[in-house]
Amino acid sequence: MQSWLADALNISETVAGELIATVATVLIVLIIRYLAMRQIHRRIEDPELLFRARKTAAYITTFIIVLAVLRIWSGAFSDLGTFLGLLSAGIAIALADVFLNLAGWIYIITRRPFKAGDRIEVGDMAGDVVDIRVFRFTLLEIGNWVDADQSTGRLLHIPNGMLFRQGMANFTEGFNHIWHEIPVLITFESDWELAERLIREQLEPYHMKDEEMHAAQEFREASRRYFIRYKELDPIVYVTTKDSGVLLTARLLIHPRQRRSVDDAVWRGILRAFNEEPSIELAYPTIRTFRGPEF
Numbered sequence: 001m002q003s004w005l006a007d008a009l010n011i012s013e014t015v016a017g018e019l020i021a022t023v024a025t026v027l028i029v030l031i032i033r034y035l036a037m038r039q040i041h042r043r044i045e046d047p048e049l050l051f052r053a054r055k056t057a058a059y060i061t062t063f064i065i066v067l068a069v070l071r072i073w074s075g076a077f078s079d080l081g082t083f084l085g086l087l088s089a090g091i092a093i094a095l096a097d098v099f100l101n102l103a104g105w106i107y108i109i110t111r112r113p114f115k116a117g118d119r120i121e122v123g124d125m126a127g128d129v130v131d132i133r134v135f136r137f138t139l140l141e142i143g144n145w146v147d148a149d150q151s152t153g154r155l156l157h158i159p160n161g162m163l164f165r166q167g168m169a170n171f172t173e174g175f176n177h178i179w180h181e182i183p184v185l186i187t188f189e190s191d192w193e194l195a196e197r198l199i200r201e202q203l204e205p206y207h208m209k210d211e212e213m214h215a216a217q218e219f220r221e222a223s224r225r226y227f228i229r230y231k232e233l234d235p236i237v238y239v240t241t242k243d244s245g246v247l248l249t250a251r252l253l254i255h256p257r258q259r260r261s262v263d264d265a266v267w268r269g270i271l272r273a274f275n276e277e278p279s280i281e282l283a284y285p286t287i288r289t290f291r292g293p294e295f
Contacts, residue, residue, distance in 0.1 A: 104160025
């Protein structure tokens with residue numbers, strides 16, 4: 001009985017000592033990080049460099065704390081092997097989401113499915129990546145109630161583990177262009193061939209040689225990593241019919257953040273061109289009634 005009590009007291013004293021050492025180590029490392037960041041803020045003014053410095057300091061601090069804590073508790077683990085084994089199993093179950101988020105962070109920094117500044121979509125949430133942390137990443141939201149992928153001003157904090165549960169799309173990785181379509185519906189009575197030529201004229205600015213060469217180079221680089229095959233990169237107009245008229249769809253490559261500005265520029269040109277042609281009218285849903293001869 002006395003032997004068991006002595007062992008318990010020794011274990012308690014060991015645990016208390018390790019706890020004190022752990023708290024002291026964490027405080028010392030955080031204080032050093034705080035002092036280092038103060039010096040960095042005084043010397044660096046560029047926002048991007050400051051952001052990368054903060055991220056690097058956070059990663060280094062986390063690594064040092066984990067390493068130090070493991071070192072401190074290594075002696076206690078040998079005395080409390082069975083107890084810690086059971087405790088670790090319970091913690092693993094209780095903190096499953098935490099470990100999943102940690103695994104997601106490791107996946108982000110090793111496989112790099114995205115980086116700060118990329119525009120991505122996870123599940124039904126989309127935005128520009130503005131921060132990446134150990135347990136979550138942050139998006140500056142786009143879309144939702146705002147049209148054409150413009151910012152809503154909200155920050156979305158998404159757990160890293162969400163990457164293992166939801167599909168993710170990266171708008172800017174590899175081939176930094178997306179296909180954008182502008183549908184133009186005209187009446188059946190309109191001169192659709194003239195309308196097609198006018199729409200093609202509005203797409204001419206997007207035939208710039210420098211831009212085409214840049215897009216083609218990005219496409220070649222992306223095709224080395226992914227099985228991507230595009231035969232045509234030039235703007236084109238497709239023709240089909242709908243219930244209310246002839247649908248002319250302009251399709252062109254743009255940068256992911258230019259959807260709204262491209263829509264605005266092309267539509268302004270189309271409306272001005274159509275306004276000068278009486279043979280072209282924009283269509284909208286209509287109901288026509290035909291009355292037969294009266295007897």
